[in-house]
Amino acid sequence: MEKTFNPNDAETRIYQAWEDSGAFQPKDDDNAEAFSIVIPPPNVTGRLHIGHALNNTLQDVLVRYKRMLGCSVLWQPGTDHAGIATQMVVERQLAAEGNISRADMGRDAFIERVWEWKEESGGAIMQQLRRLGATCDWSRERFTLDEGLSKAVLKVFVELHQQGLIYRDKRLVNWDPHFQTAISDLEVENRETQGHFWHFAYPLADGSGELVVATTRPETVLGDSAVAVHPDDERYQHLIGKMIRLPIADVEIPIVADEHADPEQGTGCVKITPAHDFNDFEVGKRNDLPKVNILDRQARLLSEDDGTGGFDRIPAEWRGMDRFEARKALVAKMEELGLLREVEDKTIQQPYGDRSGVVIEPWLTDQWYVNAGELARDAIAAVEDGRTTFHPKTWEKTYFEWMRNIQPWCISRQLWWGHRVPAWYGPLSNSDGYADSVNHHAKFFVGLDEADVLRQASDYYGSDVEVAFGENSLGVGSTDASGRDVLQKAVLSQDPDVLDTWFSSALWPFSTLGWPDDTPEMVERYYPTSVLITAFDIIFFWVARMMMQGLHFMKVAPFKDVYIHALVRDENGQKMSKSKGNVIDPLELIDEYGADAVRFTLAAQAGQGRDIRMSKERVEGYRNFGTKLWNAARFCEMNECVVPDGYDPKSVTQTVNKWILSEAAQAVEAINAGLDTYRFNDAAAAAYRFVWNVFCDWHLEFAKPLFNGEDEAAKAETRATTAFVLDQALKMLHPFMPFVTEELWQQTGTRDTQLIIADWPQLDGLQNVDATAEMDWLINLVTDIRRLRAEMNIPAGAKLSLVAVGADAEVADRLARHDALIQRMARLASIETADTVPPASAQTVLGTTTLALPLEGVIDFGAEKDRLAKEVAKLDGEIGRLEKKLGNERFVANAPAEVVAEQREKLTDYAGQKAKMAEALARLEAM
Secondary structure: OOOOOOHHHHHHHHHHHHHHHOOOOOOOOOOOOEEEEEOOOOEOOOOOOHHHHHHHHHHHHHHHHHHHOOOEEEEEOEEEOOHHHHHHHHHHHHHHOOOOOHHHHOHHHHHHHHHHHHHHHOOHHHHHHHHHOOOOOHHHOEEOOOHHHHHHHHHHHHHHHHOOOEEEEEEEEEEEOOOOEEEOHHHEEEEEEEEEEEEEEEEEOOOOOEEEEEEOOHHHHHHOOEEEEOOOOHHHHHHOOOEEEEOOOOEEEEEEEOOOOOOOOOOOOEEEOOOOOHHHHHHHHHHOOOOOOOEOOOOEEOOOOOOOOOHHHOOHHHOOOEHHHHHHHHHHHHHHOOOEEEEEEEEEEEEEEOOOOOEOEEEEEEEEEEOHHHHHHHHHHHHHOOOOEEEOOOHHHHHHHHHHOOOOEEOEEOOOOOOEOOEEEEOEEOOOOEEEEOOOOOEEEEOOOHHHHHHHHHHHHOOOOEEEEOOOOOEEEEEOOOOOEEEEEEEEEEOOOEEOHHHHHOOHHHHOOOOOOOOHHHHHHHOOEEEEEEEHHHHHHHHHHHHHHHHHHHOOOOEEEEEEEOOEEEOOOOEOOOOOOOOOOHHHHHHHHOHHHHHHHHHHOOOOOOOEEEOHHHHHHHHHHHHHHHHHHHHHHHOOOOOOOOOOHHHOOOHHHHHHHHHHHHHHHHHHHHHHOOOHHHHHHHHHHHHHHHHHHHHHHHHHHHHOOOOHHHHHHHHHHHHHHHHHHHHHHOOOOHHHHHHHHHHOOOOOOOHHHOOOOOOOOOOOHHHHHHHHHHHHHHHHHHHHHHHOOOOOOOOEEEEEEOOOHHHHHHHHHOHHHHHHHHOEEEEEEEOOOOOOEEEEEEOOEEEEEEOOOOOOHHHHHHHHHHHHHHHHHHHHHHHHHHOOHHHHHHOOHHHHHHHHHHHHHHHHHHHHHHHHHHHHHHO
């Protein structure tokens, strides 16, 4: 074996061998238990970040564990087309090249360009996941715009529309004026911004007074439909139902009673703008108020009449003005009219598009919606009755809060890249054959294809009207003798919008298996999936929508368990961000320390409900763990440890061998328990403890005398047992550290198979209570003596005598049987028993036995007392300083939380050190 493991040389070679062998594909065995999991599809534009690394590490740990248990494992990979993100990348690329815009290119040419980019550059994250060691079945990789997935999207849209669960409606959406599309709440980033509260006076229409309202968005005054006051606010009871004259627009609007108005805020009067505020939209519905729009697609004041009444309210010289210029103009005009009462500085939460970086505008548009409230019912019930379980269970509360207050889901986006809405528009036609409005989007047809739509349109328009498909003209007609429009030709044009990317990803657990095509071997075998591992921020946007669609179309919830992992923060507990400069790149960590170290760090800290603190030091520490394992394997090789044919671990006779087999069995049991309950940190800790603390630190030390002894039977048994246990250790660690374990597996024996598909350890029946008790006693004895030597500052080369006082027959027997081992490991010259403690001895108690180390002539008692006293005094000073600091309320309140936590940790550490020093000093004082 080489002296060290070089991950940069080995990882690519090992991964390729796995993939070439077909190890990632499901086992072709109908009797094997199915285990399936779908990757949360990363954006095709994505690059591996630390959150991806955590998510996919945990998935891979489970996948490798289940594969070794003999399950038929399907880990379904793929990427999301990421509509707005991908379109933005290509548009920026076009701009950088100095090419024409997408509008100039036209839809077909632009989409062709996006596909070219996707084939050349998209999906790089899939290669990066391979570097992490992810063992997805890459032969089944899917893309949300694949032909098969597109077929599933089409079927779902059409069927939901036929069932009345998809409909078209005019509602408020988050509108991105830069991309000119609706976006989801997830794509809105609320930023704390320094703004203003402008207080305006609205005169009562009868001239009897005024009401003062406050707003952070003065430009929306022109779209006001009412002023609201609380129904119980006695100040305004007499005004409810009266009219206000809206300044500048010079129209009358009512005063309405609504609980949205808070009597404790400002004057208690609130302007209501249903077309430009989500809360106001709901107030408008409750009070039957008109939705008056004043903005166009680019968030400018209207320059053309849109039929809502807002155009007529806008002064002619303001039409087409940018919203923020309009804000200045309106404030100036209100001040000129004497209606500006106050300008208040105010910190506000302002919504920005996370990709465009512009302020998002609530905007009234015609969009396609899903009746999410109806679909949510069974999705709520499935979690309530345990068909699907969240881990940690506390996330169910979040899920229920969102689902029980769910709003209609806007699924249309004004983009070109994505699944196009399968709806075609034509002119409205009366039953007598006359057109109500030629060239107006008045009638739509939803179908699986143009033939389906053509059948519907022919039925609607009648045989005397020609129906054709086109992009521009929607109706061709003439007039009859009475001047009425007669429809001769209906030209249908497809809706230009595409669907929200969450619509297609909501179908991911079953569309990736081939649905709606007849693929029973996949759907019946691997749906529902076993578990979903994802982040908390998409519980509503993805998890909930998969639940709704899976239950509606498959009649079964898409996964049995949902594991929600925590955030990865920096070493001080702060959220990572580019602005803070604390972002940790997992690819850089892999380059420096290897994938195994990165994976183990993430898994070892993945405690349920607890954020992960990531640092290079932690990764380096687990890299050292891999080195420790490698060195242990080299030691075994040098001592000719091999598992002979016919080796039976249940037949060993040596106590040390019974003990290490028992410890291995307990470790496997603990790892199983951790992984079966998604307690990855517990499983990783059990593997770490066994390999480093038990096998490397103790067993190999215990085995050395047997390796070098003259008892050939004991030597052979110990060599075989050590090799067998090393094999079990490699298996236990493989899900967490796959590369170094696979390399060692291949180098430490003649193998029938790769470790990735080897059997998981089955060590039932090897637990041995007696051997464990004896070896634990031995470990505690050596540990206590080593501690005493350190605390008393005994020179490392000094060999002492150990006197066991009050040892019973069992202890005396153990001391005699392990005499040579104890002497070597505790650096002793002799071991004896006695009834009394020798003078000038350092003492500790193990069970009912007092262990004494005579120190006369070994250390300078006076000098050692002085040293310890100085150490205690120094620690007293540090403790006093920290206590004073942490007792300062201003420091605790103003210092960063991570600094306060660090100071408290130091205080605890110093207190522990002082206790040990004081104990050692007390021993010397008693001598």
